[in-house]
Amino acid sequence: MRVVTYLYLLYLAAPIALLALGSFGDGWTNTLLPTGSTLRWYEALWADPSFARAFRVSLVVCLATCAAAALIGLPLAYAIYAAAGRGIRVAARILYLMPVAAPALVLGFGFVLVFSSDTLPWLGTTWLLIAGHVVLTLPYLMQTLVADMRHLDLATLEAAAESLGAGFAARFFDVVVPSLGHSLASGLIMVAALSIGEFQLSNLIAGFLSRPYPVVLLQAFYGATGFACAATMVLLLLAMVASLASVAANRAKRLMA
Amino acid sequence: MSIAVDHLGFRYGAGTAGLDDVTLEVGPGELCAVIGPSGCGKSTLLKLVAGFLLPQAGRIAIGGTDAGSLPPRARDLGIVFQNYALFPHMSALDNVAYPLKLRGVGRAERRRRAGEMLERARLSAEADRHPAQLSGGQQQRVALSRALVFRPRALLLDEPLSALDAAHRADMRDEIRSVQREFGIATLHVTHDQEEALSIADRVAVMRGGRLQQHASPRELYDAPVNRFVAGFVGHANLLDGTVTAPGVVTTAIGPLACDTRTQTIGAAVVALFRPEAVRPAPAGGGTNRFAGAVLRDRFLGSLRRFDVAVGDGVVMVETASREAVAAIEIPPASIRLLPPETTNPRGS
Numbered sequence A: 001m002r003v004v005t006y007l008y009l010l011y012l013a014a015p016i017a018l019l020a021l022g023s024f025g026d027g028w029t030n031t032l033l034p035t036g037s038t039l040r041w042y043e044a045l046w047a048d049p050s051f052a053r054a055f056r057v058s059l060v061v062c063l064a065t066c067a068a069a070a071l072i073g074l075p076l077a078y079a080i081y082a083a084a085g086r087g088i089r090v091a092a093r094i095l096y097l098m099p100v101a102a103p104a105l106v107l108g109f110g111f112v113l114v115f116s117s118d119t120l121p122w123l124g125t126t127w128l129l130i131a132g133h134v135v136l137t138l139p140y141l142m143q144t145l146v147a148d149m150r151h152l153d154l155a156t157l158e159a160a161a162e163s164l165g166a167g168f169a170a171r172f173f174d175v176v177v178p179s180l181g182h183s184l185a186s187g188l189i190m191v192a193a194l195s196i197g198e199f200q201l202s203n204l205i206a207g208f209l210s211r212p213y214p215v216v217l218l219q220a221f222y223g224a225t226g227f228a229c230a231a232t233m234v235l236l237l238l239a240m241v242a243s244l245a246s247v248a249a250n251r252a253k254r255l256m257a
Numbered sequence B: 001m002s003i004a005v006d007h008l009g010f011r012y013g014a015g016t017a018g019l020d021d022v023t024l025e026v027g028p029g030e031l032c033a034v035i036g037p038s039g040c041g042k043s044t045l046l047k048l049v050a051g052f053l054l055p056q057a058g059r060i061a062i063g064g065t066d067a068g069s070l071p072p073r074a075r076d077l078g079i080v081f082q083n084y085a086l087f088p089h090m091s092a093l094d095n096v097a098y099p100l101k102l103r104g105v106g107r108a109e110r111r112r113r114a115g116e117m118l119e120r121a122r123l124s125a126e127a128d129r130h131p132a133q134l135s136g137g138q139q140q141r142v143a144l145s146r147a148l149v150f151r152p153r154a155l156l157l158d159e160p161l162s163a164l165d166a167a168h169r170a171d172m173r174d175e176i177r178s179v180q181r182e183f184g185i186a187t188l189h190v191t192h193d194q195e196e197a198l199s200i201a202d203r204v205a206v207m208r209g210g211r212l213q214q215h216a217s218p219r220e221l222y223d224a225p226v227n228r229f230v231a232g233f234v235g236h237a238n239l240l241d242g243t244v245t246a247p248g249v250v251t252t253a254i255g256p257l258a259c260d261t262r263t264q265t266i267g268a269a270v271v272a273l274f275r276p277e278a279v280r281p282a283p284a285g286g287g288t289n290r291f292a293g294a295v296l297r298d299r300f301l302g303s304l305r306r307f308d309v310a311v312g313d314g315v316v317m318v319e320t321a322s323r324e325a326v327a328a329i330e331i332p333p334a335s336i337r338l339l340p341p342e343t344t345n346p347r348g349s
Helices: A002-024 A040-047 A049-082 A086-101 A104-115 A126-152 A154-163 A168-179 A181-197 A200-205 A213-220 A225-256 B042-050 B092-102 B107-120 B136-148 B166-183 B194-200 B218-223 B228-233
Strands: A025-027 A035-037 B003-011 B018-026 B031-035 B057-062 B077-080 B154-158 B186-190 B203-208 B211-216 B238-246 B249-252 B255-258 B269-274 B280-282 B290-292 B294-300 B305-311 B314-320 B328-330 B337-339
Touching (some): A002 A025, A002 A040, A002 A225, A025 A225, A040 A049, A040 A225, A049 A086, A049 A126, A049 A154, A049 A168, A049 A213, A086 A126, A104 A200, A126 A154, A126 A200, A154 A168, A154 B077, A168 A181, A181 A213, A181 A225, A200 A213, B018 B031, B018 B057, B018 B186, B018 B211, B031 B042, B031 B194, B042 B057, B042 B077, B042 B154, B042 B186, B077 B136, B092 B107, B107 B136, B154 B166, B166 B194, B194 B218, B203 B228, B211 B218, B211 B228, B228 B269, B228 B337, B238 B314, B249 B269, B280 B314
Antiparallel strands (some): B003 B057, B203 B211, B238 B249, B249 B255, B269 B337, B290 B328, B294 B305, B305 B314
16 A cells, blocks of 8 residues: 555656756757756746746736635625525536536637627737636636535524624625635635646637736747746746745644634 | 514515514513524524514514614624624624723723623633633623624524533533623523523523424423423433323333323324323333343443343333342322324424
């Protein structure tokens, strides 16, 4: 059992370790490991304007996606949780989980078809990229929020608030939003991680000047190996920061409960 | 302030469960416990009074004014929920201060009043803790403080003790009683625990199948239940189907029982009720209502001993402090109460 675990860990870690080595390696042709050591790939990456722009685009899209997902997801999750009929809840669940089941490629083609028309000529804009990321990441946020609402027994908390004299607005802002604070935070970190790493949809709908980091990264693979490794390491670092933050948020939540 | 419900009716969809023609009044300062098996309508009654459900028939008055169509927040009721429903993101103090905040009380004033409530609940040291850091009993006391801090017109308790372990339940029971007395507030206490109801309430309402069976003081409920259901639900009971065969005699499965039959006619079907503690172990031999029998199950419960005796074709449950072997039992005629036979319609008084 332990052997299997270690082998699997090795299998997971090896590519990352090789990428890390390669990003500092001077040359890497026809050898198992790279030769020499240098920082020039990172320097080149830093100096490359298209990567710098992509990095900025990714951050902007990520933040905007988080904001939009929060503003849409919280009321939507609340509406689904509070929906009267069980049938409605199940139907809403299937609907909002659809983007998880449907390949992002399908969504991308749909976007290309609809938004390359003359009536809706928005293909290639950052706004459309953000909209696409919201569609893809919202299910994960919704899932977290609805589960937490059920776990907290939000309906009873609201009944209590109402018996104490709270109207709808007071209940929503005094009880619903703050008691969901932790799951909102951990859900949004997941949204951020997904948005930063998203490639399939972005590759299809991003405009040339609004390409996010993963899309530009693909171009790097056609160039020097060390440069590609360094660019991947940067993405990996970003994703790791997001997932570590997610773990930390979850731990904080468990400590509170 | 009082709570009065008048011919209250409610039905969930096309189902049968709900509430059927319930009339009940809880006077000022009175604690009324509502008991009954699950599905009897007690929770529905509470939700209707609280305003979480709207009645389809009848009226609800709180403090003498009609409240049947008011939303819950306008009814001015303190409610303690089964799982306390404390706000997890607020400290104990903020929880208690929240209803005052909603009523526009200034920050300093509401913190002072909430602090006072926590002090009388002996929770001053825990004021800044969050609910997750409090024990069940402490959460319960915070919930009770929050429900009372704004001086509501009436108090509703929804199974408030069911989440506590047995050791704390009795203490909390006394605490609820003393706070309720102190505030002199009309209280509706829904519970499935008849011991809790008998020990805490001024009057107890027994419900079954959406109907009120009997509304009386705990003592009256125990001593003079109106029907077989109430007799069986409140305390332990021997209930024997029988027929009045002669003046002063009811024939049952255990044999002829001598008892007062003046309210009955000869040939009437009745249910004979007598409590296990009224039955006395006796030496074998003749005597009024003396029956020889074999002990079936003998349970030693510390302060008392409860055993079943097979007599004739029936079984009699006996409670006694005596630890002697038993050969016969005696049922004092005065302890026997005749109830109407069970009808299909469990309509009570």
